[in-house]
Amino acid sequence: MDDTETASLGRVTLQRLASELGLSTATISLALRDSPVVAQATRQRVQDMARERGYVANRGAASLRTARTNIIGVGLHDIVNPSFTELLAALEDALSGAGKTILLGVSQEDVVRQARTLGTLAEYRPDAFIISPALDTTIADLRALAISGIAVVQVTREVEGSGFDFAGSDDETGVSLGVAHLVALGHRRIGMIGGLQGTSTGRKRLAGYMAGLAKAGLPFEPALHAPGPGLREYGREGVARLLALENPPTAAVCFNDLCAFGAVMGVQAAGLEVGADFSIVGYDDIGEAALWHPALTTVYTRIPEYGRAAAALALARIAAPTRPVERVVLEPKLVVRASAGPPPARRAR
């Protein structure tokens, strides 16, 4: 491709258009944004010329003047994890629809890296941050954001007491739904795999597990709780730990679907059948869950919905920085598939 057309004389700027048309930059600027204050004919002339010369506005310059960038800083800890990928996709969709563009930062579950990343993003003066705080993030870690004056929305996870908007799922209820389902199927010894106390989701999902047990009148046995990161690898390891117990559980709820997939593999590796010999309930209902073999019984946490909600909260706070803090907490929904069935003792044999 040749690029002699415009590149020859340097970038085409407002000023260049102005001098070429014999108008002022003010007029050009207004005309390009279709301001009624410039005559219809002139507007047309300017816009035609801009198109013809391949004018591309410089938002950086405009932002300097307007103190608005239309950039949203999105800080996630992991984008390979499908729950966060789905979240990112939902955010991208909602934000791009509103004319915002995402500046991406990934913290890898590391507070130090998170601080650095968010610091870098802040230099671009995003209109808002949408973040899912890394493991062990404290209020103090978010202090820099708080005083920056930039709108902040937390999504999925939150740092309690941070005073930022939040969009997510009711994790406590969600996991208790999974436990209740297992109880209804007849299970009495139910484990939990995955989840770390360093995140709000870890704490709340554990609380949901305990609440579920309590509601069924079942005791919480620490041995049946295998905390750990929400990864496939860990799900496999966790379920192995449970199966190795002297008196193993007949089922388990998982911190997330990834853990559940790992658990399914672990159960199969032990020569047992998932849904018959051992039941598994996942959490989140990511796209793959329905496609697994056996299809995963899980809890739909409405990731795309709270992703959109987070985007909406960000836009709302940009528009009204002093509006009261808002929390959007969606009701999760049990999705019954094939990975959980009655416990072996109850089955015909």
Place this chain on the structure above:
Amino acid sequence: MDDTETASLGRVTLQRLASELGLSTATISLALRDSPVVAQATRQRVQDMARERGYVANRGAASLRTARTNIIGVGLHDIVNPSFTELLAALEDALSGAGKTILLGVSQEDVVRQARTLGTLAEYRPDAFIISPALDTTIADLRALAISGIAVVQVTREVEGSGFDFAGSDDETGVSLGVAHLVALGHRRIGMIGGLQGTSTGRKRLAGYMAGLAKAGLPFEPALHAPGPGLREYGREGVARLLALENPPTAAVCFNDLCAFGAVMGVQAAGLEVGADFSIVGYDDIGEAALWHPALTTVYTRIPEYGRAAAALALARIAAPTRPVERVVLEPKLVVRASAGPPPARRAR
């Protein structure tokens, strides 16, 4: 959190620091960047003050002056697809390590949306674009990028003749490796599932399929070729189509792992055993592939490696805009697992 500290007097800028320290903005700017031209003592004083006052540089303003943003525009067509998620993660990792930040655009396989998205990204004046062009993108579609003077690197997919750098995998060789593996196992009727002619990957992977057949002296039977999008849903549909043939193949290579997962499900849904009754070879070797049941035999295309390569190409072109166009094409590698075995006819029965 209270934010009376600094927010009270508006943002803290270079000028503000300057007047507070009784120095000029020039000195502050130099000092903050550790220029040896300002006295060590002054530098220290400035940096301490900056930290204390919570100074955050405004990169937009700096970029206006320096014509460098440290932003890389990344345009992908789909981020939920794990191959692109893994790519995005690799890009993020490599770029953030080099002090660059990603501005994200998603085209949803739609040329119109792609044009709009890239146009928006361009307004932020990224130092480079790293793109994986949407389906049916033509040279003309990329013309605007070409004349923008911004460095452009294509990744995974490419528009032939566009004259941009490229990093990806040798797809023709890759798929032929899969075919060769099936041939070696004894298969004689091998199908191909997925892939569209609107992308370079679709064309090259099909070519690899045909080359693989040819090398084994097998004919290309159009009926065994089930083109389509590289999605789980489609893999399932595609394999169903093949199995419904009067004389169905005993194996198939897939456009990507997602297709392969779908195909595995389709085979199982037909009551057949994958790797025994029907063999499947995937493509890409995304993280899940090793964890499937059965574990997926596939071709590793080195996504993280060519992701890093794409990042490196972008950095190189930023540094030297006139350097010769470079193509990094990595050798794919067959990964033998459990989803492909000898054809039924050869098995003991």
Place this chain on the structure above:
DNA sequence: TCATCCATGCTAAACGATTTAAGCCCCGCG
């Protein structure tokens, strides 16, 4: 005929940084 008004477009000052040529101060040397 003159003041008023409207429509249109312009002037000029921001915005917050970077950068280069120039200035100041002081010291040492002849």
Place this chain on the structure above:
DNA sequence: CGCGGGGCTTAAATCGTTTAGCATGGATGA
């Protein structure tokens, strides 16, 4: 005492927009 020069700092221009306020000129109304 004057001059050269080293070390540090600064003034001012610049990047590409936006926008408040002003200027112009023709039409309108009294």
